[in-house]
Amino acid sequence: MEAYENESKKGFWNAEEDSVLTNYVKKHGTGKWNRIPKVTGLKRSGKSCRLRWMNYLTPDVKRGEFSEEEEDLVVRLHSLLGNRWSLIAGRIPGRTDNQVKNFWNTHLSKKLGVVDKKKKKRKASSKERSGEGDGEKLWSDDLMELGNMHEEIIRDDFGCSFSFPNISVFDLCTSPYCTQSFHHSFFAL
């Protein structure tokens, strides 16, 4: 195990590695990710294999741009759930948590005026500039709008064509995914 960890390769996957991983999953199914390097000889960690499969190789994963409906859904669910990408992705068929997270960080945060602190930091370090930060809006501020979203969501029942047309805040809060802390934070508003 440690030997595999030590010599595990990093960086982008090539077609051959994808093929090995795909064949393994087809044969053995998912789970037991740490067995994959041992069984297949892949020089990747179990974690890396899992991530590659979940985010890229899974047959039902959608590629390409987010549709308007998906975008709308991400905005609404993010307002409701915050940065719980896996929960959000779970409500958007064919999209992974990584896709949703990237989409939010690159497109929506910009569109909605939520400044990406990471990018800000990068920009700042590259340009050594100061005195900026206008319009900064943290996601916690989004949560402050939750009350409004709550009403809106219930009103239109996510009027879109996905597989959960009747989702409501109640559904989310009673789902097994909804944690106690979320109950507290949501109903405290």
Next chain:
DNA sequence: AATGGTCACAACCGCCAGTTC
């Protein structure tokens, strides 16, 4: 055409919770 800045996205890292022994 060359160069530097920015964007978009795949992948890694660190932490945590659940499971097994």
Next chain:
DNA sequence: GGAACTGGCGGTTGTGACCAT
């Protein structure tokens, strides 16, 4: 009960592509 292992998650980084100068 607790240590070790494993899988999952969110945050962050690395890098190729694209764009502006």
